[in-house]
Amino acid sequence: MTKQTVFVINSGSSSLKYQLIEPVSGEVLAKGIAERIGTDKGEITHEANGEKHHDALPLPTHKEAFTRIVEMFKENGPDLDSANVVGCGHRVVQGGWYFRGSAVINQDTHAKIVELCDLAPLHNPAHLIGIDTAMELWPDLPHVAAFDTAFFHDLPTETQTYALEKETAAKYHIRRYGAHGTSHEYVSGLVCDHLGRDDVKQITLHLGNGASACAELGRKAIDTSMGLTPLEGLVMGTRTGDIDPAVVFHLLRKGMNVDELDTLFNKKSGMLGLCGDNDMRDVWQRCQAGDPDALHALQVYLQRLLKYVGAYTAELGGLDVLTFTAGIGENDPGIRAKLCEKLAFMGVKLDPERNENRDRAAEVWQISAPDSQVMVLVIPTNEEVAIARQVLSLI
Numbered sequence: 364m365t366k367q368t369v370f371v372i373n374s375g376s377s378s379l380k381y382q383l384i385e386p387v388s389g390e391v392l393a394k395g396i397a398e399r400i401g402t403d404k405g406e407i408t409h410e411a412n413g414e415k416h417h418d419a420l421p422l423p424t425h426k427e428a429f430t431r432i433v434e435m436f437k438e439n440g441p442d443l444d445s446a447n448v449v450g451c452g453h454r455v456v457q458g459g460w461y462f463r464g465s466a467v468i469n470q471d472t473h474a475k476i477v478e479l480c481d482l483a484p485l486h487n488p489a490h491l492i493g494i495d496t497a498m499e500l501w502p503d504l505p506h507v508a509a510f511d512t513a514f515f516h517d518l519p520t521e522t523q524t525y526a527l528e529k530e531t532a533a534k535y536h537i538r539r540y541g542a543h544g545t546s547h548e549y550v551s552g553l554v555c556d557h558l559g560r561d562d563v564k565q566i567t568l569h570l571g572n573g574a575s576a577c578a579e580l581g582r583k584a585i586d587t588s589m590g591l592t593p594l595e596g597l598v599m600g601t602r603t604g605d606i607d608p609a610v611v612f613h614l615l616r617k618g619m620n621v622d623e624l625d626t627l628f629n630k631k632s633g634m635l636g637l638c639g640d641n642d643m644r645d646v647w648q649r650c651q652a653g654d655p656d657a658l659h660a661l662q663v664y665l666q667r668l669l670k671y672v673g674a675y676t677a678e679l680g681g682l683d684v685l686t687f688t689a690g691i692g693e694n695d696p697g698i699r700a701k702l703c704e705k706l707a708f709m710g711v712k713l714d715p716e717r718n719e720n721r722d723r724a725a726e727v728w729q730i731s732a733p734d735s736q737v738m739v740l741v742i743p744t745n746e747e748v749a750i751a752r753q754v755l756s757l758i
């Protein structure tokens with residue numbers, strides 16, 4: 364029998380990313396992205412069989428993008444009709460108080476994702492466009508929503524609760540929902556598989572343009588740095604992370620409005636706001652040239668990371684494994700080395716050679732020295748494969 368495959372979709376407001384995945388092996392048979400949807404200057408890049416195919420065309424809506432993507436599969440392979448696609452997985456940022464795992468999309472699930480737009484106004488509406496378009500195109504296929512928050516649905520009550528007056532919190536569903544859950548669940552699960560233990564005291568650091576830390580006891584999250592939205596926590600590419608909420612009151616009183624503040628905190632702050640660059644490779648280049656803003660931004664970034672690792676080690680009552688993942692976590696030996704240097708007090712010791720020369724083919728790559736008291740790992744995250752596997756287990 365032909366192997367089963369899953370079509371995974373990550374729909375943004377003006378983009379649509381997709382992968383055709385064989386979930387058991389994790390093999391990616393094709394992937395691509397449609398960009399600038401909503402304009403007459405749309406672009407699609409489709410990768411299959413080691414080749415990249417581009418097309419430029421007007422893409423007024425997600426529907427035209429989808430239709431063209433399916434045509435590109437016909438023209439360049441693999442043939443979707445014979446690919447034995449058994450389901451379609453949709454990434455959804457906010458699953459709110461409803462979802463503790465992924466869910467088959469039916470009328471009820473759909474209505475809940477719509478209701479949760481209130482909590483994720485930038486993300487859930489864009490995901491819904493992708494969901495609706497794909498369901499219209501493939502009505503006979505099961506469609507599954509995989510939520511970024513699901514891994515954190517059952518956080519211990521003391522870590523999910525803000526010390527906000529409880530009636531207001533209840534009325535507006537204000538709690539810590541977390542984000543990047545698919546990634547933290549996947550990576551921490553691999554750590555448990557790797558060690559053959561389910562009681563590992565571990566911290567996973569998802570350091571990309573967005574960044575979050577998660578403390579896990581075995582396969583269960585006990586705390587995470589993102590909150591009601593992905594704004595809380597670590598210093599990110601363009602987001603503030605933790606900041607005194609009174610800064611908001613102060614700036615409101617100074618005349619800024621809510622939308623301006625939203626943009627300031629989410630898009631103009633973080634590394635970009637501190638030094639003018641949000642790509643860590645550019646920040647490092649400037650640091651090497653002695654640029655004071657870049658050096659300062661790096662210090663602030665590392666300080667926040669250190670604080671979370673320290674806090675989570677205390678919450679876990681010790682630390683067995685620290686894992687780096689995502690764009691910076693996987694590719695930036697400098698950040699890993701600097702953080703681990705600061706963690707020497709708790710017996711963290713890197714193997715510099717392994718830190719500098721990661722084997723990119725390795726699913727799990729140890730960078731700590733054999734006599735380190737904490738095992739330090741690099742594990743490439745793979746949210747799409749994780750979603751594809753969730754789809755397969757549900758249908």
Ligand code: ADP
Pocket residue numbers: 570571572573574600641642643644689690691694695
């Ligand atoms: P997201 O999914 O949040 O957009 P990624 O996980 O793809 O982000 O990470 C993107 C970020 O990773 C870039 O903005 C850049 O800062 C960082 N990055 C990628 N490659 C490297 C590298 N070789 N060295 C340092 N940082 C890198």
